[in-house]
Amino acid sequence: MKHGKKYTDSKKLIDSAKLYDPAEAVDLVKQTAKAKFDETIELSIRLGVDPRHADQQVRGTVVLPHGTGKKVRVLVFAKGDKAKEAEAAGADFVGDADLVAKIQSENWFGFDVCVATPDMMGTIGRIARLLGPKGLMPNPKSGTVTMDVTKAVQEIKAGKVEYRIDKTAIAHCPIGKTSFDNEKLVENMQVLMDAINKAKPATAKGTYIKSLYMSSTMGPSIKVNSLKF
Numbered sequence: 001m002k003h004g005k006k007y008t009d010s011k012k013l014i015d016s017a018k019l020y021d022p023a024e025a026v027d028l029v030k031q032t033a034k035a036k037f038d039e040t041i042e043l044s045i046r047l048g049v050d051p052r053h054a055d056q057q058v059r060g061t062v063v064l065p066h067g068t069g070k071k072v073r074v075l076v077f078a079k080g081d082k083a084k085e086a087e088a089a090g091a092d093f094v095g096d097a098d099l100v101a102k103i104q105s106e107n108w109f110g111f112d113v114c115v116a117t118p119d120m121m122g123t124i125g126r127i128a129r130l131l132g133p134k135g136l137m138p139n140p141k142s143g144t145v146t147m148d149v150t151k152a153v154q155e156i157k158a159g160k161v162e163y164r165i166d167k168t169a170i171a172h173c174p175i176g177k178t179s180f181d182n183e184k185l186v187e188n189m190q191v192l193m194d195a196i197n198k199a200k201p202a203t204a205k206g207t208y209i210k211s212l213y214m215s216s217t218m219g220p221s222i223k224v225n226s227l228k229f
Helices: 005-011 022-031 080-089 097-106 118-134 149-158 182-198
Strands: 040-047 059-063 074-077 093-095 113-116 160-164 170-177 209-216
Touching: 022 040, 022 182, 022 209, 040 182, 059 149, 059 182, 074 097, 074 118, 074 149, 080 093, 080 149, 093 097, 097 118, 113 118, 113 149, 149 160, 160 170, 160 182, 170 182, 182 209
Parallel strands: 074 093, 074 113
Antiparallel strands: 040 170, 040 209, 059 160
């Protein structure tokens, strides 16, 4: 794969044989982020679990203390008082069958996260095939199917992120933007890693965190010392 000059120059700043401490990695990832926009900084965490086994799934949510730096558009499927509650909490879009119809007929996806009250799940089921592949289907495990829509919307707006392993047992999760102070990025990283450590399945054997990499949107990856968490 061919890379551009900026990427190649950034790669030269990284010692591929070194395990960087979290603070060092944050400092270096900001140096290697050379795009003209405010790049997202992401962690890629490879875990010592087998995703084929239901009892070794690692999935959860955590509210980063300093948020992600991204403005998240929240859609809430709710009726009556719960719809009013969602609007008061700051949801960007609130509705029920009308929003389902809009998504069906217009293929509209002008939102980032879906929240729903349990009574709406039957209605939303009509568009599950549209929401599911985009990772937008409300799910109790991620806290997006709930009667407490105020808490759900406020947490998402405050910087709630979901971590979930893929088929290769790797979880990818943002921890902020390159414009963030170093200390805030380190704190976000610590909170995320604490949550992932607590989510370790009882059946997982051997080394739990096998490798940990940090990268910006357009920059090269940096290997982080996972023993620091």
